Amino acid sequence: MDVELLEIRQHMGRFPPFDGLSDDLLDAIAEQVEVSYYKTGSNILALNDTLNDLCYIRSGAVEVYRSQGELYNRLGEGDIFGHFSLLRNHKVRLPAKAIEDTLLYFIPNAVFQRLCEEDENFADFVELERPRLETAAEQQKKSNDMMVTRIRKLLTLYPVMVEATTSVQQAAQQMSKAQASALLVLKEGGDNPRFSFKDREGKTWQMCGILTDSDFRTRIVAEGLPPQTPVGDVVSSRLITIQSDASVYEAMLTMLRSNVHHLPVIYRQRPVGVVHLSDIIRYETHSGLYLVSNIFNQSSAQGLARLASDVRASFVRMVQEGANSQMVGSALSTIGRSFTRRLLELAEAELGPPPVPYCFMVNGSMARNEQSIVTDQDNALILSDDFNPEQHDDYFYALAKIVSDGLDACGYTYCKGDVMATNTQWRQPLSVWKRYFQDWMANPTPERLLHSSIFFDLDSCYGEDHFVETLQDLIAHTAPKSPLFLAAMARNALNRTPPLGFFRTFVMEQDGKQNNSINLKRRGTAPMVDLVRIHALACGSKAQNTVQRLNDIGKTQLLANGMSEKLSYAFEFLCMSRVRHQMIDIQEDRLPDNNIEPENVADSERHTLKDAFQVLSNAQKFLKFRYPMPAQRQGR
Amino acid sequence: MFGIRPRQKITQADWIGYMAQRAQRANNPAIQQFFSTPLPDPETPIAEVPMVSLDMETTGLDERRHAIVSIGLVPFTLNRIKLAERRYWVVKPSRPLDEASIAYHHITHSEIAQAPDLDEILDELLAQLAGRLVVVHFRNIERPFLNAAVKARRGEGVLFPMIDTMSLEARLHRQTLWARFRRWLGRPPVSIRLHTSRSRYNLPGYQGHHALVDALATAELLQAQIATHYRPETPLKDIWC
Numbered sequence: 001m002d003v004e005l006l007e008i009r010q011h012m013g014r015f016p017p018f019d020g021l022s023d024d025l026l027d028a029i030a031e032q033v034e035v036s037y038y039k040t041g042s043n044i045l046a047l048n049d050t051l052n053d054l055c056y057i058r059s060g061a062v063e064v065y066r067s068q069g070e071l072y073n074r075l076g077e078g079d080i081f082g083h084f085s086l087l088r089n090h091k092v093r094l095p096a097k098a099i100e101d102t103l104l105y106f107i108p109n110a111v112f113q114r115l116c117e118e119d120e121n122f123a124d125f126v127e128l129e130r131p132r133l134e135t136a137a138e139q140q141k142k143s144n145d146m147m148v149t150r151i152r153k154l155l156t157l158y159p160v161m162v163e164a165t166t167s168v169q170q171a172a173q174q175m176s177k178a179q180a181s182a183l184l185v186l187k188e189g190g191d192n193p194r195f196s197f198k199d200r201e202g203k204t205w206q207m208c209g210i211l212t213d214s215d216f217r218t219r220i221v222a223e224g225l226p227p228q229t230p231v232g233d234v235v236s237s238r239l240i241t242i243q244s245d246a247s248v249y250e251a252m253l254t255m256l257r258s259n260v261h262h263l264p265v266i267y268r269q270r271p272v273g274v275v276h277l278s279d280i281i282r283y284e285t286h287s288g289l290y291l292v293s294n295i296f297n298q299s300s301a302q303g304l305a306r307l308a309s310d311v312r313a314s315f316v317r318m319v320q321e322g323a324n325s326q327m328v329g330s331a332l333s334t335i336g337r338s339f340t341r342r343l344l345e346l347a348e349a350e351l352g353p354p355p356v357p358y359c360f361m362v363n364g365s366m367a368r369n370e371q372s373i374v375t376d377q378d379n380a381l382i383l384s385d386d387f388n389p390e391q392h393d394d395y396f397y398a399l400a401k402i403v404s405d406g407l408d409a410c411g412y413t414y415c416k417g418d419v420m421a422t423n424t425q426w427r428q429p430l431s432v433w434k435r436y437f438q439d440w441m442a443n444p445t446p447e448r449l450l451h452s453s454i455f456f457d458l459d460s461c462y463g464e465d466h467f468v469e470t471l472q473d474l475i476a477h478t479a480p481k482s483p484l485f486l487a488a489m490a491r492n493a494l495n496r497t498p499p500l501g502f503f504r505t506f507v508m509e510q511d512g513k514q515n516n517s518i519n520l521k522r523r524g525t526a527p528m529v530d531l532v533r534i535h536a537l538a539c540g541s542k543a544q545n546t547v548q549r550l551n552d553i554g555k556t557q558l559l560a561n562g563m564s565e566k567l568s569y570a571f572e573f574l575c576m577s578r579v580r581h582q583m584i585d586i587q588e589d590r591l592p593d594n595n596i597e598p599e600n601v602a603d604s605e606r607h608t609l610k611d612a613f614q615v616l617s618n619a620q621k622f623l624k625f626r627y628p629m630p631a632q633r634q635g636r
Numbered sequence: 637m638f639g640i641r642p643r644q645k646i647t648q649a650d651w652i653g654y655m656a657q658r659a660q661r662a663n664n665p666a667i668q669q670f671f672s673t674p675l676p677d678p679e680t681p682i683a684e685v686p687m688v689s690l691d692m693e694t695t696g697l698d699e700r701r702h703a704i705v706s707i708g709l710v711p712f713t714l715n716r717i718k719l720a721e722r723r724y725w726v727v728k729p730s731r732p733l734d735e736a737s738i739a740y741h742h743i744t745h746s747e748i749a750q751a752p753d754l755d756e757i758l759d760e761l762l763a764q765l766a767g768r769l770v771v772v773h774f775r776n777i778e779r780p781f782l783n784a785a786v787k788a789r790r791g792e793g794v795l796f797p798m799i800d801t802m803s804l805e806a807r808l809h810r811q812t813l814w815a816r817f818r819r820w821l822g823r824p825p826v827s828i829r830l831h832t833s834r835s836r837y838n839l840p841g842y843q844g845h846h847a848l849v850d851a852l853a854t855a856e857l858l859q860a861q862i863a864t865h866y867r868p869e870t871p872l873k874d875i876w877c
Contacts (some may be wrong), residue, residue, distance in 0.1 A: 006719070006849060031719070033720075035719065037856055037863060060838065103839060103856060
């Protein structure tokens with residue numbers, strides 16, 4: 001067909017959402033495309049023009065604006081625009097201008113509508129923000145079911161298999177060659193349908209037993225059998241196997257129950273491998289559960305510090321197994337809390353029992369159960385009101401010092417803002433803490449709250465939990481009635497804004513400036529956490545976790561319908577991107593950080609990230625409007 | 637690669653008068669129909685002129701010795717190039733293909749063996765061109781080849797005004813004072829071939845030497861030239877030749 005020569009199909013097929021289309025649909029587009037050239041600086045779409053085509057950038061670059069003239073997006077080769085208008089009333093809402101000499105393909109509305117109808121992914125892609133974030137978040141949720149690891153994941157080698165007539169000597173030679181500690185014995189034909197299978201030539205085989213290293217000792221050498229003995233004569237008739245889709249846990253139980261160390265793994269009656277107890281132990285060593293129990297078995301701070309590398313290994317494994325960011329965050333927080341608790345136990349063993357009751361409080365990400373692999377420590381001590389500084393503070397300072405130094409050695413670096421129990425200001429009796437919080441809420445200024453907002457994520461880690469609960473109650477009671485406080489917090493929450501998106505290999509800022517990388521925490525997850533915290537404070541929620549806070553907010557009228565779900569999706573996606581890029585850092589032997597480089601962002605991730613940034617940006621605008629400074633409210 | 641000899645220069649100061657005259661004298665109905673379809677007035681702003689980009693692949697450069705092997709065309713306006721209305725024909729040349737030209741435009745003997753004679757598609761071709769301003773890159777191929785081929789088959793030729801993107805490029809790069817100064821310095825002249833011209837306007841590179849691809853490439857080039865050096869209001873008479 002002549003249209004193929006024009007290479008339109010090939011070009012479009014390289015870019016989303018066209019890359020997922022069938023060849024027939026791509027041909028249908030190429031057949032109908034109209035082409036136009038735009039000189040640098042010329043207008044492509046003007047506000048309220050009628051638009052009847054989807055615009056595709058064949059070459060060049062285009063900027064899209066909001067109706068007030070604010071930059072909305074910068075687009076390059078393979079990007080599309082105009083779909084929002086086509087899905088609504090065909091009036092241009094976002095004007096567009098060529099910022100380089102640009103060649104555009106116009107895809108007529110009829111073709112566009114056909115694509116939306118016939119290709120679900122295409123329809124998802126062009127629908128604004130919510131569906132794409134939702135799909136991305138749901139896909140992550142689906143893959144969580146994989147958390148139950150199947151035993152087949154532990155198999156690395158194909159099993160060594162011999163016929164029953166093979167001599168034990170030949171069998172031993174084959175095992176040595178394959179470096180296997182067990183072999184499977186097969187015989188032709190078969191009476192046991194559980195283990196009968198057909199090979200490629202259609203011959204029926206049946207697995208009749210397993211012979212392990214120790215069997216060679218006990219059944220052959222110890223019995224004085226000659227090397228020519230057929231393996232069929234010595235193989236144990238007792239055959240314990242496991243199906244390949246059983247969980248690692250089931251495999252472990254089977255071994256314990258039957259007192260065997262080798263298990264043939266079966267897929268559709270056919271052996272696909274042999275798993276040994278050591279495979280399971282090696283695997284379990286990297287699990288979070290094992291790590292936590294190991295933390296509590298350490299008898300010194302040095303021992304704890306040696307576990308730091310296990311934390312990374314267990315993080316990588318969780319991500320690979322498809323955990324979502326909530327699971328990763330809460331697992332890492334549990335691990336962090338375990339380190340802290342163990343250090344406190346060790347400190348108490350060294351210093352003796354505490355002179356007055358205390359609560360070791362954690363703040364920031366650990367309190368929210370959203371810890372990442374790149375983190376510092378934020379903690380404080382709430383002491384009983386019986387605390388007498390002259391008599392008791394030496395003890396608590398020493399306690400705080402042991403914990404803080406210990407955590408630093410385990411990879412939780414000292415807090416740059418000095419939010420640590422070693423700081424006298426943050427090592428105070430409950431009554432003083434109450435006063436702190438009352439003062440922050442009654443006399444707020446954005447400057448004063450800048451460094452104290454971290455205390456509004458607070459949770460008990462060890463000791464008298466009710467001290468922290470008292471403070472949580474106080475906050476939940478006072479904050480909703482403190483508009484000035486909420487306004488000051490809101491002001492601070494707008495200090496960090498998300499970028500607009502990506503353009504070629506750059507991160508593009510709201511003002512159109514381009515950067516080489518983006519700190520996803522500073523520009524994404526942290527502003528989102530700040531924003532959600534304010535709504536949570538306003539509605540008196542006592543939840544600390546961002547997603548739980550959003551659930552609480554969703555039950556109120558604070559946000560428009562569906563907004564809290566949308567924020568939840570966006571948050572999950574931002575966190576997950578950060579987690580994924582940290583995993584890549586670790587796997588490539590780099591120090592994990594919060595930065596992502598646009599060239600490492602896949603096309604689909606790029607579009608979803610842009611949507612998430614957009615959701616955050618809109619939510620920030622709403623925040624300014626929802627919690628105005630009272631002075632503004634009087635209209636001065 | 638091919639011998640070029642001087643040929644009769646075709647210029648027509650009064651295209652409208654010429655077309656009317658030919659319409660009266662024409663014997664062949666298709667040709668009569670072609671010439672009596674009115675062309676836009678020379679004063680018409682270029683933005684309002686219906687155009688058609690035309691490209692031919694030939695077995696050589698001399699219409700007296702060589703023949704047409706394929707024809708591609710794409711109707712367009714300054715605003716939009718309408719690919720849905722594109723046409724493309726392979727035709728059987730009246731003279732044999734030589735291997736050198738096969739290497740050039742990749743049309744093979746077997747493709748040509750099944751192709752119709754130009755005469756069979758001529759009515760359709762003329763109907764596509766009628767009433768539209770034909771745009772080519774280097775008119776000294778399309779104009780004499782089409783004229784000669786039609787004359788051989790229907791007893792009378794076709795000549796009509798064209799916009800030549802190559803001569804627009806030459807005006808900018810070969811006929812300015814700066815260009816003459818460069819020539820005086822002995823610098824090679826700026827290339828005005830289709831694909832180098834396109835790159836000056838940041839148009840993407842295409843696989844060349846296919847009549848349909850080149851017709852699209854020429855239409856895009858004209859859009860870029862007008863956007864860069866002229867205005868949508870520029871009258872047709874300033875651009876055609």
